[in-house]
Amino acid sequence: MKSIFIALFLLINVQQETRQECDAYIQTAIEAMHKQEHTKSLELLIKVQKIAQEKGWYKELFLALNNIGANYYKLSDYGEALENYLAAYDIALAHLDSKQEMVVLNNIGILFYQENNLAEAEKYFLKAYDIATEHSDDFKKGLYAVNLGLVYNNAGRLSEANTYLQKALPLLENNQNVLLQGRYALAENLYLKGEYPNAKKTLLALIPELDRTEFIEQKASGLLLLSKMFQNEGNIEEAHKYASAAQSSNNSLDSQIRVHQQLSILTYNNKNYEVARVYKDSVILLQDSLYKIKSNSQFEANRVKFAIRNYEMEIIEKTKNFQAERKLLYILFGGIVILLLILIWAWRSNVIKFRQKKIIAERNQKIKMLEMESELEAKNRTLAVKALNMSSRNEMLQEVIQNMKEQLDLANKPEIRNYISQLNKYLKKDTAKDDFLLHFEETNYGFLSSLREKHPSLNANDIRFISYLYMNLSIKEISSLLNITPDACRKRKERIAKKMNLQETAELFPYLSTI
Numbered sequence: 001m002k003s004i005f006i007a008l009f010l011l012i013n014v015q016q017e018t019r020q021e022c023d024a025y026i027q028t029a030i031e032a033m034h035k036q037e038h039t040k041s042l043e044l045l046i047k048v049q050k051i052a053q054e055k056g057w058y059k060e061l062f063l064a065l066n067n068i069g070a071n072y073y074k075l076s077d078y079g080e081a082l083e084n085y086l087a088a089y090d091i092a093l094a095h096l097d098s099k100q101e102m103v104v105l106n107n108i109g110i111l112f113y114q115e116n117n118l119a120e121a122e123k124y125f126l127k128a129y130d131i132a133t134e135h136s137d138d139f140k141k142g143l144y145a146v147n148l149g150l151v152y153n154n155a156g157r158l159s160e161a162n163t164y165l166q167k168a169l170p171l172l173e174n175n176q177n178v179l180l181q182g183r184y185a186l187a188e189n190l191y192l193k194g195e196y197p198n199a200k201k202t203l204l205a206l207i208p209e210l211d212r213t214e215f216i217e218q219k220a221s222g223l224l225l226l227s228k229m230f231q232n233e234g235n236i237e238e239a240h241k242y243a244s245a246a247q248s249s250n251n252s253l254d255s256q257i258r259v260h261q262q263l264s265i266l267t268y269n270n271k272n273y274e275v276a277r278v279y280k281d282s283v284i285l286l287q288d289s290l291y292k293i294k295s296n297s298q299f300e301a302n303r304v305k306f307a308i309r310n311y312e313m314e315i316i317e318k319t320k321n322f323q324a325e326r327k328l329l330y331i332l333f334g335g336i337v338i339l340l341l342i343l344i345w346a347w348r349s350n351v352i353k354f355r356q357k358k359i360i361a362e363r364n365q366k367i368k369m370l371e372m373e374s375e376l377e378a379k380n381r382t383l384a385v386k387a388l389n390m391s392s393r394n395e396m397l398q399e400v401i402q403n404m405k406e407q408l409d410l411a412n413k414p415e416i417r418n419y420i421s422q423l424n425k426y427l428k429k430d431t432a433k434d435d436f437l438l439h440f441e442e443t444n445y446g447f448l449s450s451l452r453e454k455h456p457s458l459n460a461n462d463i464r465f466i467s468y469l470y471m472n473l474s475i476k477e478i479s480s481l482l483n484i485t486p487d488a489c490r491k492r493k494e495r496i497a498k499k500m501n502l503q504e505t506a507e508l509f510p511y512l513s514t515i
Contacts, residue, residue: 022048022060030067038071045071050315058095062088066104078111085111102131106144113147118155125151139178142171146182153189161189180209184218188225196229213250220246220255227262231269240266257286377472379443397423440467450515455500462496469493470512 025044032041045064052061069084085108092101109124125148132140145168152161165186172179183206190199203222210219223246230239243262251259264279401423404416441448447470448463458466468478479489490505497505 018051018055019057019060022051022057026060026063026067033067033071033074036074038075042068042071046315050319058091059100062091062096062100062104065091066107069104069107073107073111078115082108082111098131099135099137102128102135102140102144105131106147109147109151113151113154116154118151121151122148122155138171139175142168142175142182143178145171146178146185149182149185149189153185153192156192158189158193162186162193165189177214180206180215181218184210184222187222191225191229196233200226200229216248216250217252217255220248220251220259224258224262227266231266236266236270240270253286253289257283260286376443440471444470447515451512454515457499458496462499465492465496466512469509472509 025048029041029044029048032038032044045068048060049064049068052058052064065084065088069081069088072078072081072084085104088104089101089108092098092104105124105128109121109128112118112120112124125144129141129144129148132144145164149161149165149168152158152164165182168182169179169186172182183202187199187202187206190196190202203226207219207222207226210216210222223242227239227241227243227246230236230242240263243259243266246255246259246262260279260283264276264283267273267279268276401420404420448467451463451466452458465478465482468481473481475486475489475493479486482489484492493505493508497503497508500508500511502508502511
């Protein structure tokens, strides 16, 4: 018997939306595989494979490869199936845990079992069994133990087969399907060991439970075993009864061939040669049909592979186009970024230049203002010096004239009177005051008009005094110019400050600087 369970590793729920889409693709692909729609199934799985490879989603990549292998297994293309299973195994080893590893190990073992490479099948089933034992996964442990039992039955290692089957049955009580498979394997083991009574008892109890369609192969195999046991006991009638019961149009061609071979042998032994020849011919026809089916299956596998190659080429072409478009987009985006950077750089340069020009202009303006202030200060100082010199000269002339007048003997002389008259001409009259204010206004344009506007109560003497203060002359210098004592000068300053509504005389000069 070549039938064996294959584990299809299904997805669990994932969180991300894109992974949920991959989950949906894989579920749809598995459904298509069960409907024999292998092209559709493989296209979906290859799509998931590409996405998972790009995103680095190893679990989805494992599931895609594992189910691609399952598709090729069903197409009897064991080479392609093994290649994909091994790729899935590498992913499981490198990036996933051992639970995924044992699933693909079991699938690889099935391939070798179908190829009758029992040594390799045993190796992979044992690895899967050991991992299931480490994880205390009773169902998987029982499943892999049944597979090992079937391998050992076929290898003639009946004691080892019995050991694993005895371990498996208690672990499979909650999974009726696999339990029935295990019970059949145990009955086969008993038959191979020659324990016919126990084998019959087990099979007779088991066969009524194998009426469902999914167990049609196991039922046919069980009935054939019963037929062979009765044949070995010489009970040809019972043997023929069970062999005939094994016939069914739902049986696989493999099972039909084995049933017809058994019936051919039984009828031949019963010397019913015509019927035996008919069964023998039917065996030949069935074998021919099986060969054609396998050929068609191989053709279908190749057709599917060709379709998949075309699909992969389409994906590659679309990927190239997408990459070209993405490259163009990156170039355009890069160009826009560079242009923006150039514009930002140009704007920043202009801003910096504008700020620099503004700073330079402000500095030039400040320098110009300082130069003007220095020039103004120099002019005021010159004006003050002229005023002081004029005042000193007038005082000296007045003193000389006064001394000459006091000397009566000299004052009465005509030439002296003439000399005094000439000296009086050199004396500056009140017009000097006006000349001073005129020059001051020219030097400090707008100051006197602003002062008169803000303080109309100030008289001409007050304005002249304030002008001297504005020129930053000392009390001593001002008193000399005004021909008054320093104390009188200070009192005048206090009076003018009060007149201008200032609390202290110290506030007078700072205030004048703001006008």
